[in-house]
Amino acid sequence: MAEKWTTANIPDQRGRVAVVTGANTGLGYETAKALAERGASVVLAVRNVEKGQQAAARMTGDVTVQALDLTSLDSVRTAAASLRSRFDRLDLLINNAGVMYTPKQTTRDGFEMQFGTNHLGHFALTGLLLDLMLPVPGSRVVTVSSVGHRIRAAIHFDDLQGERSYSRFAAYGQSKLSNLMFTYELQRRLATHGTTVAVAAHPGFSSTELVRNSPAALRLLTWLGPLITQTPAMGALPTLRAATDPAALGGQYYGPGGRNEVKGHPRLVTSSPESYEVAVQQRLWAVSEDLTGVKFPIAESRKARDSKNPR
Secondary structure, eight states: OOSSOOGGGOOOOTTOEEEEETTTSHHHHHHHHHHHHTTOEEEEEESOHHHHHHHHHTSOSSEEEEEOOTTOHHHHHHHHHHHHHHOSOOSEEEEOOOOOSOOSOBOTTSOBHHIIIIIIIHHHHHHHHGGGTTTSTTOEEEEEOOGGGGSSOOOOTTSTTOSSOOOHHHHHHHHHHHHHHHHHHHHHHHTTTSSOEEEEEOOOSBOSGGGGGSOHHHHHHHHTGGGTOBOHHHHTHHHHHHHHOTTOOTTOEEEEOSGGGSSSSEEEOOOOGGGGOHHHHHHHHHHHHHHHOOOOSSOOOHHHHHHHSOO
16 A cells, blocks of 8 residues: 555546546546546536536546536436436546535525535435446445534534524534545445445645635635645545545545644545444434435345344
8 A cells, every 4th residue: 555645546547437526626626637637537517517617628538517506406416317318337426516614504405505515415416326336346436524524513403404503613514524424324335235335535624715715714724835734636635545546445534644634645544433323324314315305226234224123
């Protein structure tokens, strides 16, 4: 295993199809660019098609654009239908797009913006595309979380949409914790299929447009440059490793290898104790299915069913 894993370690991706959400800028752009350079057919799934086309023009390789607005379940369904009409297989789905620390607002479907965009939109997209992946050996769903999943983070089932009490920090933490819980529960359900796996990653503290809604003090840290932050290209490495490293296993989590996982080359990391709570993962899954109306083409594991219905 390489001590300092870089894009040079990405295996040949020719013949593989990858969909990357939020790929017109920042981490998503760098992720898509690296995959295309290694030969993958890459789809930039983005809200702003014009910006997506401009990003695609700056990349080398087979790169196309798909309209996708994760704040709208109608858009998610339309995008999934379009992708299904274009491709008969999918090797990589990289759930990268996200919003951070937004003021209180809702998606078109009435969900709290961060929970709805970062978690529910990707949950629905994955469920609608998963049967294109299940027959494909080595296919992976990679979902991007954050060190923010540890900050004031819990799944507030009694107030998921922040209607009674809203904190943009707690809402972001909830959405990023949801990304991890989704990955772990998805992997448990995929385990019996033996083909597709679910992996998570986080970019550390990368200087991207995502911080535009952050408090001034946090934005100031990004201006301090390489002493505090890392470039989007470095921040994308954990995602790329989760997506392409032959040694990566389902249910693993990759992040920067430096102190406090703020920056550095990617390695295996551990998420918070709360993220591994199976009962909460399963409850979140059930709630997410109800909210999105999307049912996955895989059943929950027998072990999970037995734990709910002991004999």
